[in-house]
Amino acid sequence: MATPGPYDVYAAIAAPARREILGLLASGDQPVQQLAESFQMTLPAVSQHLAILRDAGLVSVRKAGRQRIYSINAEPLKSVAEWAQSYERFWTDKLAALGEYLEENP
Amino acid sequence: MATPGPYDVYAAIAAPARREILGLLASGDQPVQQLAESFQMTLPAVSQHLAILRDAGLVSVRKAGRQRIYSINAEPLKSVAEWAQSYERFWTDKLAALGEYLEENP
DNA sequence: GAAACATTTAAGCAATCGCTTAAGTATCAT
DNA sequence: ATGATACTTAAGCGATTGCTTAAATGTTTC
Numbered sequence: 001m002a003t004p005g006p007y008d009v010y011a012a013i014a015a016p017a018r019r020e021i022l023g024l025l026a027s028g029d030q031p032v033q034q035l036a037e038s039f040q041m042t043l044p045a046v047s048q049h050l051a052i053l054r055d056a057g058l059v060s061v062r063k064a065g066r067q068r069i070y071s072i073n074a075e076p077l078k079s080v081a082e083w084a085q086s087y088e089r090f091w092t093d094k095l096a097a098l099g100e101y102l103e104e105n106p
Numbered sequence: 107m108a109t110p111g112p113y114d115v116y117a118a119i120a121a122p123a124r125r126e127i128l129g130l131l132a133s134g135d136q137p138v139q140q141l142a143e144s145f146q147m148t149l150p151a152v153s154q155h156l157a158i159l160r161d162a163g164l165v166s167v168r169k170a171g172r173q174r175i176y177s178i179n180a181e182p183l184k185s186v187a188e189w190a191q192s193y194e195r196f197w198t199d200k201l202a203a204l205g206e207y208l209e210e211n212p
Numbered sequence: 213g214a215a216a217c218a219t220t221t222a223a224g225c226a227a228t229c230g231c232t233t234a235a236g237t238a239t240c241a242t
Numbered sequence: 243a244t245g246a247t248a249c250t251t252a253a254g255c256g257a258t259t260g261c262t263t264a265a266a267t268g269t270t271t272c
Contacts, residue, residue: 008120008122010116010119010120010122010125011120013116014114014116014117014120015259015260016114016116017260019116019189022193026193026196031218031219032218032219032220033217033218033219041260041261041262042261042262042263043218043219043220044219044220044221044261044262044263044264045260045261045262047219047220047221048220048221048260048261049260051220051221063268063269065218065269065270066217066218066219066268066269066270067217067218067219067269068218068219068220072193072196073196074193074194074196074197075196075197077190077193077196077197078190078194078197080186080190081187081190081191081193081194083125084183084184084186084187084190085187085191087128087132087178087180087183087187088180088184088187090132090178090179090180090181090183091180091181091183091184121229121230123230137248137249138248138249138250139247139248139249147230147231147232148231148232148233149248149249149250150231150232150233150234150249150250150251151230151231151232153249153250153251154230154231154250154251155230156250157250157251169238169239171239171240171248172238172239172240172247172248172249173239173247173248173249174248174249174250
């Protein structure tokens, strides 16, 4: 693909297909072919999604004969989890009002 | 905007500008005008981002005179946090190998 | 080497994105 | 009413997205 630069994690997980790929890889490494069987799209399309996940650092590849075995590398998701978690007080219903109050009156 | 449908949360948070808007609203409700001051883009652009955040259920509006006061509604981020957290075992270095093993051999 | 296989890369295309300017709608002030 | 203010909606534009088919690049098998 000759990617223009490192792909943003948030952009990478924006596409449902790519989140599904991560889900599949979570239950074990898989070659491209096998991954593609889980989707209706063509194999090149899956390969392109994998390239984006690669650029985002969310997956890594190793060669095994003519196959490329993909494995998950969820570490970049840590920052996503932390970012989302930082809003936790807003969905902790009972204390939401207080939380917001404290934010506005530090 | 006559939105074609409810906007996906993951797509909504994919744009840096929209995450920044959420960050700003986290420290207090703000009218559009005031939000726009924090950005280089035009006010209509901010308004469009707000429309997307609205469709994703991430913000809510109330009228105050001719102003629209936006406030954060982070609840949809809960599912994002949970989704990302579900991969936690993959970044818990020491136990990653075990975690993957257990996943493959349930 | 030639042929089959696994995957990537290239090229192209319709749809969507993020932005702009311009026009519309609602509210307040005079 | 008239005009200013606050915002949204519309229209348009270049860039990017997600896909496709076709061609190119390894790699194994014969």
